[in-house]
Amino acid sequence: MGKYFSKKFIIYLITFFVAVTINWIAPRLIPGDPVRTMLATYVGPAEGRAILEQELRITFGLEGSLIQQYLTFWGRLLRGDLGRSITMYPRRVIDIVRNNIIYDIVILFPAVTLSWIVGNKFGAMAGDNKKTDNIVMPFIYALISSPYFWFAIIVVYVFSFNLGWFPSAQAYGGGLSPGLNMTFIRSFLRHWFLPFFTLFLITLGQWAIGMRNMIIYEVKANYANYMRSSGAPDKLVREYAFRNGILPQVTGFAIQLGQVVAGAILVQEVFNYPGLGRLMLEAVQRQDFFLLQGSFLALILMVLLANFLVDIIYMFIDPRIKASYTEEG
């Protein structure tokens, strides 16, 4: 257990370290000048621009050698200081990120959990029965073959444009204030459903395919044959197969998270749903590199945290790790 954990933990630390470093290097390769971009939106008497530009350069000025800058960057980061947004100056990046991350969670968490559960069920069904397999799998393949955003576009076209059941964009309707009142909650849920549903469907296929293959292997495995020959009912064999198949699916869950986040970014773009993905894109488009750094880091942290949680869950359900834990303890 200790070894298992420390190894994982080191991986996470390194990942975080690499992420921060990429994050620090990338803006320094920037071809444009963010201050000038910022001033592109300047409206007002012409000569004022020059004065302002000077002011802003001091505010965002990057002083010292590169190594110094790099260390300062880490120092600030560890104190939770991600700097201030350029385009939303003088707001703190960390505040902006905090306000957006909520939307990632309300979409990602239920979509991923549900798709994992349903996908595994489908996969187990398909792996177990040839007929189901031939019917279900082509759909699953079609599902994972569609580019995420393209699938989202179709969902909008069908459910929003044609049927008019759900709104096509935003997190809640106009003229409303977030609060615990029925009007708002209804509006929020109506807006929430399609992005959630899309993300649910596009992540479903991954789990289903993984589970299907697992089950096929497990059902043919020696222990299963042994069980069958010793007269265990089919249902029991299947249950065992499912239980063994689910283990790699849990680690798969962690590994696929990056993919899921990618799906979320694209879905958020189509539905104009707020979140870190949208924030990153906005930051890229406006060359707001502090915001880009902040949202990227938040995303990485989110994924690492989820990985960590999965590790803990895995520890509880995998008897081998549990065993090693008790032995060592």
Added chain:
Amino acid sequence: MANTESILNTNQKVSTRLKRLFIKFKKNENLYFIVTNPRIIFGITLFLAVCLFALLGPAFTDYAIDDWAGIGAPAAVAAPSIDNPFGLTILGYDVYTRTVYGLRATIMVGFIGSILASTIGIIIGLVAGFKGGMIDEFLMGLTNVFLTFPQLAILIVVAGFLPYRGIVHMAILVGLVIWPWTARAVRSQTLSLKNEEHVNLSRISSNSTIRILFEDIAANMFSYIFMVFIQQFLGTIMATVGLEFLGLGPTRGVSLGLVMRNALANGALYLGYWWWAILPGIFILFLLFSLYFINTGLDKIFNPELREM
């Protein structure tokens, strides 16, 4: 007259040779299964059809990418018709033309990116699996680090800072990011292969590591590598099309993701111009769909457990 005989003779020779070939072919189970597996046949046919379409498609259009195809301004947009089978965009461009050229670019990106990713992944996987020890720890650590990253997020960050982006740039960028899957898969195969007899033999005869790696190990998991390559191809296309859709694709030229981004940005969905937003994506769907079929078909062949399904 003598000629007839000799012809008959050769004919006979040919037929016995064919027969032998067929027997050999039947013996070579893998190839036999490939040719007789309906999933693979279906997949390959569809894949070739899409590639053929990309290759020959431009011959069936009179327009270049940026040619105005509208009938009379300002009524530019048009639903699919005989003249414009995929309709026109709101700016009067022919969707068919853009789709065909975009598809070419996408397939090209897929090949370049996946070749690059596979090469990196195979080398890392082979070395890690074969050498073991610290090298393995280090390389797998690196792989896991890359695997944990949300790939699209890295691509967004890096692409956002690239001054100029061509199609080849994009392919290389994507290839550099998506290799970890291959590395992991190749490593685990290497681990299981490296203790097999022929590898040990080779080692005893003091062949160089590189030679062992390529002649004895890599050559023996060719089928596996091929499947991994297909998966990298899928991954590359998904990633590039996604990037293009986010506006971080090539700044020059046309690509499928860009066509759909433009459609969405111009409100094609709300104005009911479905042909513009939806048709170009179908080809990506076909392309990836066919590859999944090939892949599961191959999976069945290389892993006999699956064969009974």
Added chain:
Amino acid sequence: MKKHWKSLFVVTLVLVFALTSLAAFSAQTVREETVIYTGISWAPPNNWNPLYHNPQTGTVGLMYDPLFHFNPHTGEWIPFLAAEEGEWIEDDVFYVKLREEAKWHDGVALTANDVVFTYQIANEVNLFYSSIWNYLGDVVAISETEVEFHFDRPNYQQWQTYLYAQPIVPEHIFSEIPKGDLANITNEDAIGSGPYTIGEAREDRMIWERVDDWWGNDVHGQPGPRYVEDVLVFGNNIALGMLLQRELDVSNNFLPGTPAIVATPEYAVTTYFDEAPYHLSGNTGLLYLNTRKPGLDDPVFRRALAFAVNSEEIINRTYQGAALPACPSGLFGAWAEYRSEEAVQEHGFNFDPGYAKQILDEAGYVDSNDDGWRNSPEGEDLSFTLQVPAGWSDWENIISIAAENFRAIGVNAEANFVDQTIYNDQMWGGEFDIVFNDYATQISGTPYTYFEAVAYHGIDSDEVTQGNFGRYDNQELFDLISDFNMVPADSDDAYEIAAEIQAIIMQDMPVIPVMLNPTYSQALETYWTNWPSADNPNGIAVGWGGLWQMGGTQTLLNLEPVQ
């Protein structure tokens, strides 16, 4: 059992997240009392400081008032804080009388001292308008409600833009703030003087709340909507979706397919004009030609290019007719009264590729090496790249067509799309052949701003950001523009100098005016009616920065609820 525990865990987590996200907000607006805008803000609201160069749109015009409102299409001045039209009582003294009723939101009277403070502070601290002190001598309050501006050098033309662009700030609040912080505070607890104040600022929208006991209720009338909600959307297509699903009241986004939308009765979308061009114009879109590049350094060559551009095709294909071609002088709206028809007649241009070819042939720009493209008279190859930011689909289309037009007269030209930062850098740094741009040409109270956009004099620095990106060098013209600034508006001198300037610009063609970019406004009458239109020209229903005081606020004052 374990299963139950798991699902319970999930449900609890979701609930906790949902509740915390909801509890962060509280206030409540009512749809019937709210007017919803989109296409105004492109970033979350975060700054309401009128001394900051780029505060939340509405900070000036809704919350802080300038002395005047100005309608750039009729040229009408509406005294807002001022009681009557300002006047030049001496050659270098401008006099303004303020309204006696004017009050700050905290009840303190808005007086001449506030006006003096607003300008004086820019003399003491570096603010975005501090440069006015290059020619302003003194600002004097001669009574509670009367102010005199004493100029060292009266820049009559430029001064006009200050009258409607510069908000007056409360002395009793801002004098308490340390001088160094004046430009940096975000001013969340703003005390303004306008009809609205900050209601709520959220990540995705800005809500302005009406000040019910506003001093202007009796003078300017009380605005209809209790709340003005400025909803952030990240794409014009999103606004289109919201418009068609009737989730907003007015969209200030460029919506492709406007003719189709307006023509569909069930959408019930109204625009300023019922038919093309649908919208009022907001600025002049120019092709800047880099006058330091071979070929483009020759006025004859530049002129030939102007005759090759098919503006009508550009408008039809890009905007489906929802825009207007530019006059060769580039002037429109309130500027148009300075337009010299004579100069346009004599030096103007129109789409005539045949004539363009003729000019080029006569000047020796012929295909001397038979590669299909024209060469310079010296036989050098000429080829040009037209640039706009990648992703600005309408602009991409404009230069694609312009490049086609140039190729049609044998000039080798190609469209190129680059990231916006690179585009900006290259444009400001003078490292381009041809760019399409409108950053500097926004409609204003004086054609001086347009002349500056075309031929700004400060071209010797590494970066030129205020206009004249092609670095056109003509001291005579620079002097004339400066002279123009020094003559009173509407004087004979002003018209005369303006005509001279236009003649020179049109002869030398440092820029090619292509089209007028519209101020987009697509409104619904679900909740509000009496939107400005050609029959009811009471303003412009656009809330872009700088446009509230040019008709945006007037629109709100005139809106009426649908019964």
